[in-house]
Amino acid sequence: MRFRGPLLLFLLALAGGVALASIFEVHAESKPLLEAGDPPAVPESAGAPRASPTPLPLRLVDAGAVGIPADTLAWGTSYSHATHAFDRLMLRSAPWVEPREMARTASDWDRYVERVTGWGANGIIVDAFLEFLTFENAEGVSTVYPADAPLLHRHRALRESFAPLFDRAAEAGAGIYLKTDMLALTPELDEYLRATTGGLDPADPALWRAYAAGFDELFRAMPSVRGVVIRIGEAGPLFNVADIEYRSEMALHRPEHVRLMLETFLPVFERHERRLVFRSWSVGVGGLGDLHNRPDAYLASLEGVHSPALVVSTKYTQGDYFGFLPLNPTLFVGEQQRIVEFQARREFEGFGAFANDLAPLHGTALRQLRERTPHLVGISLWTQEGGPLRAGPMSLYPLSGYWRWIDANVHATLQLALNPEASPDSLHARWVRETLSDDPAVVEGMTELLRLSRRAVDRGWYLRDFAKHRVSVADFEVPPLLWIQEWDQIGAWWAIDTSVADVVGDDWRSTVAEGHEAVALVRRMRAIAESLEPALTDDAEYARMLRSLDHQENLFQVLAFHRETLFGYQRWLRTGDDTGWRDSATRFERAAATHHAEWGNDLDFPSFEFGPALRALDRERQGAATPAIARVTLAGLLVLLLATAVRGVTPILASSWIAALIAGPAITLALFLPRGAWGPVLGLFVVAFATGAVAVLTRDRSSDGTPVSLLLSPQLLPLAWVLGPVAIRGTGYFWVLFWTSTPYRIALFTLLLGGPTWAALAHIRGRLLDGGRWRARGLAASALTAGAALAAAALVLPSLDDSLRAADGLLGVMPMTRAILNGITVYAGVPDALRWLPAAIAGLLLGTGGLVLARARQRAPADPAPS
Template sequence: MKKKCTIIIVFFLATTIGLCLARMLNAFLAIKISEKKLPKLSEQEIGKRYPALAFRMVDMGGVGIDVDKANWGKDYSHNIRRFEKVFLKEEPFINPIAFDNVYQDFCHYIDRMSDLGFNAIEIPGFLEFIDFKGYEIYSQDSLYPKRHAVLRHFYKRFFDYASQKGMQCILYTDMVAINSALKLYFKKHLGGMDVEREEFWQVYQRGLEEAFDYFPQVKGIIIRIGEAGAVYNRPGYDYGSELLVRTASSVKKMLRSFLQVAESRQRYIIFRTWSVGVGEIGHMHTNPHVYEKVLGDLHSEWLIVSTKFCKGDYWSHLPLNPTLLTGKHKRIIEFQARREFEAFNVTPNYIAPLHHYALANFLKANKNIYGAWVWSQSGGPLRQGPMMTYPFHGLWLWTDANVYATARIAADPGCTLKEYTEDWVKNTFGKNSQVVQKMTQLLLMSHETLASGLTIPAFAKKYVTGMGLEVPPVIYCYWDFLESSTSIGSHIYFVAKKELPEAIREAFSPVEQTREMKKILASVEPEITQGKEWLPLLKKSLEYQESLLETLAYHKEFLLYFYRWIDEGDSESLAKWNAAQMNYTLVQKSHYQRHQHNLDFPAYNFEMSDECIKQASMSSLMIWSSRLLLLLILLFIYYKTESALLSLGMATIFIFIFLGIFSSFAAPVFTMSLGILASFYLAGLYFFFRSSSPFHKILLPVLASVALVLSILSIRGPFYLWYNFWTSDIFRIFLCIVLSIILFWHLYILFTLKNRYFSFSGILSRLCLLIGSIVCACGMVFCYIGMEKTLSVLNDELLLVPGITSRVLGITTHLNMPENMPYFILISGSVLFIVGTILILVQHKDKYHLSETPGFAKS
């Protein structure tokens, strides 16, 4: 009776814990879908004339960016590495020849931008030329002050020329900006980099005072807090940033500190709301309530708030940014001319109509719109895209159309789309009426063609939240990375499945539109009277677009039909995804062969999509392998061998084979790592408990958990499990409850081993020792290799979360994992190991017990 009560209690406890875990998991992974209010460009009319925006800023374009063919196309880093050939680590700190070349480019660029109507330029720099006088940060014999003096002279020439041309100079820096000496100072005097302390910001306040005093030409500084760290820092360069400002209070302390300087010197603090979902202030960029909470009580005529025009990053299929419709601060609207998420603008992609629509709406709603900031080069991993620097190298002409038009819009918000578009065509290709008409037509159809071709509109045009965040509409093809993780594939199909025929049709429509654009260009080629040198590149760009979009079209067809087969198991979908897979393989191979070594029109990154195709093609094999292994395990359980060693050996073999099937035999690191840990655990059970009970009974819950997962895999393979995991609340509840019951069943068996060898504390001590060893081993791996790198390798093998996450901020940042997590795991494992060891030593007072008892000794 007592045993039955115990079993009932354990079962109830396991079920309750399983339900709680499932509830937490469902809250995090639940998919929510809603409609977007997307811009309707036909409603563009402004209704009245507005004066020119007071502040019209542009970035530095391609000035100072070295076109290094040897290292281009191999780097997802966001650091542009501007002035890389100019700055030297040692004295004289500046390469004079490289500086003269860059200075000439800068003067040419300033002349061009001034002629377009810009009156301000953003120039990256801050920490590189300030000494924090009054603080003992740099020693007297340090190279830092010497370097900073040289760099101040370097920057001064830029500032002087820009000012002569009527361009206001605005510095740009990430916060927290840091170098080795500064970090050491904070550690010594503040115990670390504590952004919640006013003393911390007083140091930077002094630095800003220096910067403004050194450079009277500088009219302000832009501050970004939302992106920083390794992917944005330059390797080997002792000036970088860390992502530390994550709370409303730290933002306010920082801004109040800087505004004191700005107000006393009448310079602007331009604060970017770009916060990319990180921390408490993560939605400041798009949520008016969070914006007001963070910035609402900050008031200064010298504070300007700068925000991207769309509700998110520079993605297609987004509403306008609602935070720009309200607020009491002066506002700057950020526009990107070289669209990083749309083939880096190396193909036709005329975004000006959308920019005009956005500006018109913001001017109507918000009297505090003060200016615009156009990015002609900035944004995204520069060297992973085409080798284009505006306006110096590569095919920058399509970007120039956006720069020209957005500059015209900022200078005259009331001008018409027809006016500025036709003016650019005339300036570029001549005034032939047929050329003007046809090239204008090509431009106006370009953005919708490319945006639809690079996304799955049935998914992208809806708000989709899942995995704890809003899924970007461009996640299917992010930069040059074709996404095929099970989470994203599952979400895309789940959202688009009701519109599947239309989604498939939309996949191929941009290919046909691209071919129409090729015909348009060919029809006017003989009539073009100027800019003929561009024609070969323009034709290549359209050929490149056609090749890319055709490849993506067949991949979309494969992806959608494959997941419909996973979902429904119908033979029609099976046939169609197999056909689409073969077509994709053919066109992808053609695309890759034509463009893999072409730096101007580089092949896209199909690494993850090819891995998905490879694993999907093995689905049938994995289904039958799962069924066979499941049968073998059930037979093994049924016949229950009395040999503990044989049971251990067979269970170990089963687990390694199971891990192989679970990962479609495509994840060697995952299989070996988890297989070794599981083998160690089984060996520990064998070493400690083999003589206390029939060993196959101890292994039964372990094999049951394997059998449970195999039974799911045997339906339609590993993708079936992951599709249901990502999309089904009921499946997650079932999985959590059953696995929780199996875990408690395993513990129940171990803790009821009551014989002459073990007591409750004896079992507990051995489990602490065993589990502590495993956790400690994991912690050591994470500490040595790095948690981010470890998770990225495993994710690339298993295709779980978007592969691009590890190539931007990183998986650990997106999941908000503490930096010290590896050490926490290591310490936790060590504590368990030590506790287990101490308990065993306390229990064994008689040293002779060690030789008498299996395992360690009697308890």
Template sequence: MELFLIDAIGPFFRDYDKGRINWSKIPFTHLQTSGPEADTQWEKIRSDLRHFAREVTTLGYNAVTLDDLAHLAHHPLHEATVTADIKFYREQFRQIFDILSEEFDLKVFLTSDIMPMTPAVENALGDKPAEMERYYLELVTQVLDDFPQLSGLILRIGESDGNDVKDTIRTHLHLRNPRETNHLLQKLLPHFDSRGKKLILRTWTVGAHNIGDLIWHRGTLAETLNKLDSPNFIVSMKHGESDFFRHIPLNKAFFRVKQAKIIELQGRREYEGAGEYPSFIGRDCENFARELQEAENVVGMSMWCQTGGWHRFRRLAFLEGNKNPDIWIRFNVATAIYIFKYGLSVEKSIEEVVGLERAPATLELLRYADTLINELLYIEDFARQKLFFRRVRIPPLLNVYWDCLFINHAVSKVLRHFVPDPEHVLRSGEAAATYFPNMIQLAKEADLPVADIEHMRDFFSILLLARRYYFLPYDEVLADRIKSAKKKYKARYPEGTRERYRIKVSFEPFRIRRRTLAWASTLLLRKQRGYRIFDHLFTLNLLGYAFKLFKPRNPKDMPKFLRKSAMGVDVLFK
């Protein structure tokens, strides 16, 4: 392995006070572009980036990712205000690129969604594929030529800006099938070859259009990558067939794709507390590294230490003067590169981070936390099931999503349907919850943040109550305990003093019979990667039309979580 990437967007989130933050990209609307406030903000960003670069290069990372092409490439079709902002951003990022590449010898990669647009560009180009392709090629070649510090671009073709993004520059899903994607890559690659730059394609998608199964479908992947034989082309894949979750095996595509490839890992676990408590990936990294020894042409790894998710957790990694410690993120970021680059064990990696004396207690604490994550945050009997809906693999974490815990009758019914042995699930959760007294003591011994373990204990105690509600007969006493626990949790962790989970509680009956649920899951979900005849006839085609026909006419009639999180539920039916 020779390429060790890490995202460097943390400094751009300083003093970003929005209640629930979109961590998928630099919040450009938060950045000042004029006046003394802009000078102060950008000077702080440069200072933070120097500190960040010093820390990650010491660990062994040799490349960083930054956002994004759309905000650094000007075009004659752009609005005057957009042109002015881009001019300012180009001046600022040129300094940033110089700092990272010249002072720290870091390769710099710029991200790009396909396709970045503004209202003026959309009006001018309409829905003309050839014109849009020409427009995008102009943006790419301009940035590569104007910023020689760049080592290349990282393309994301299967996800675009979330519904919450208010920037004039917004990205939209453009490529709809493997043929279109391959065609664009064939057009792009000669420009990278002639300049000696790298083109990295992420296979991550959210399931939209015929390209939506790129992350796991071997046929879609093969057609997309057909005849892309350039030495400057790299395929970037998340470690599983879904997002950054546990209980999903290593993606088999690593053993089928012949092109150079890198594995994506996440140190700031967006579905597992985002650094608020220990969610250690060291053991998974050891397993992935061992399995990848059998794969050819794996040239590196990409670590997301800040990027990912829509949540209120706001710990920033590797920045000086953090209000809250980033140690749990550091454990993941450091251990991953120690394993993949230097071949160290988890035990030796933790020794390198905390020292020989603190290592035993730290390792024992992380082992306990690992068990709690796997057996209480996740419901293991559900998480290990391989289920697909349309073009996506169903996430193994159903009742907790980003910063939300859902305790309601609908979740209960779904989990009861899929979990064959509720008693085992209850016992494993109860057993795991007994670890917290030892964990608090170990945190004290290892000089690690005790308050974080206490927060983990308090939230996981509600998870345990939720599990009882999911799998036991309804009990008013239990319902009252859940309401009381939620109230105490909110009182102990009030907004503005500490980031915390949102606990969504409703005991209203979910009006669907078990027989109907079983029938619907059999028809709509499948346990195999390949599509059934029914999927080709209905799930992949007619269901999309049915969703458009029957979804509420007033968007506010749809739950806020479904319509405002990320790209919204609509994208699943495209």
């Protein structure tokens, strides 16, 4: 190749390297925060807080735990987001509704309605919709359910059974709002829509007209239903249940889909004087992924959509229910009526298993929103729902388990909707008097305990110096709670830990100190509760309150040791100073073992999963020899390069180059894996080395006589670039440079692109071209070889989910949790069919190679006839 060719190749590889490196750039900047600012405290002598002259008129709550079974055997084993509400009362044959289960549900319903209406709710959201539709009298809709369809008879029975419950709630002052995702489907409805509308196309008005007819039927058949809550931004596998006929599908992807749906539905709601509550929540991917967080995305979908029946419901934070987030900016735009969503049982903060006073945050948010959101008409409070219900404590509000801390938040948030100027202290004092005791010492002590609880959560649960920054990767903002995944997974993942340590920087000492400050705060809370024992000895829940605080103290202690380990290890990787971090790791391991032994079988206060973090420590210990192996490998490559430069390419050196081309990737991969996973890699190396030896014994020269093995050698450059940091302080140092050093990352991707490209060109030059003409047999052999290799790989490739889980388990790069996997495969539209992409390419290569080989044989000159 002339000089111009390599230069062009280098520039193209560099451009690609810069582009790829930018994808992994971690950006951090300060962000505005919703700081909890309390109004002046109301003196105890003032009694109950003053009523606001303008309470928010709409105060919705979910249905709590009504209908959700306390299935203790299944608890803690499922990450499904399905609540399974009312599943047990639905039968597959007559009488269609299980009488005893319905009676239990009715009793729980009355208990719940009395509690939440007493706290200030005037609307209840019930997780049901299709269960009440028959489409028998739906205008413009032909038969959905045949006369003998079980679902037809079940829906009639359910409608008849639930109508009295809804009527009693209405008499108590709470209207009923049904809740559904769009699209909501049963097998029969799916079949009907596909047959009559040509599919499930959200751009087809006929699809939405069918649902609109269903709403019309619903409002005529069930007058107590005052509206429907619709969500479009999250649905599918996380919520569907295999043996249940009702499922959801995430089908809307563009703003015009939203507008068409709403414009079709709203006339029905207006005609019946009902509310359509449209939830703007979205999961952050796809064409509507920013609907929840970005004002421009909100306006693109909803600007110009006006109706007295339309209410848009939006979470109060710019993101999910985490701490250290600003108010949601979409609440300040648009002309639609708005309600703001809160969560009393925060999924990302222990599911209510420990004390966590949210009144200061919710009060501050409501005061600011009432000033800045002119069309604010109410709140929607999740008392039970949100996240993977059965992955957390079995707190079923207010029916089963320990739900005392949840109740404090439900009471305070509903009261704040009536009077946002009320102080948290006055609200908690009233709650204590009504639920625990009117003893002044108890009122004062419990009020102080709740006041301390949010400070403890802020410091023990979050890494505040990280959480106070807006951190994004590839234009995707990561949550402020990054070191705890899926509510209870405590891990050590390279992508997370290196990024967290880099953002925190020199403030790591204060971050570590705050973990221990949180433990001290919880001990103080525990002492307060213990001091109240004489006045609370008759309270049946008092013992569980103390156990909750014991659980919180123990958990926060383990987390404090874990953050010591995290920052100590990251400091060692960066500076070589290993002072103390191994001692912290030992304390963490012992504390984690004690935590699991104490709380592992507790349904009210379950143990957290520290397995990923413990496996990371094992990986570090097993990799103690990793730097030495990397140094030997680098030295071997250097010796080979010098020997070639001095002696030229002899057959022995050609064999060595092929061995290096095979051994280099194998050794590099092995260094990133735990010791137990080295066997397959080394086995692959032995097989590949034997193949390379055969190549040397046959022919290893290009058409101009240059050894092909030498032409392929540039692909060893990226391996050397990876092995360099590993040779200093192990694989962790490589990940530190990867996530924190832009120049290192650019060079890595440039070499990764340039090396294989050079090797491919060398292969073409050496094996496939002869004087500018293609060697048909060489081309066929290369295609067949590559096709066979890909076909073999395709045969052993697991599903996309399993492949990503394996990468997490072996490398620990980032947590491939169930939510992340679902986001990749469902919400981001990356199908599992990608598994078959290697097989498809293999088929193409094998077919091409076979065809070329067959044509080459046909064109080959016939052997001369014997003389």
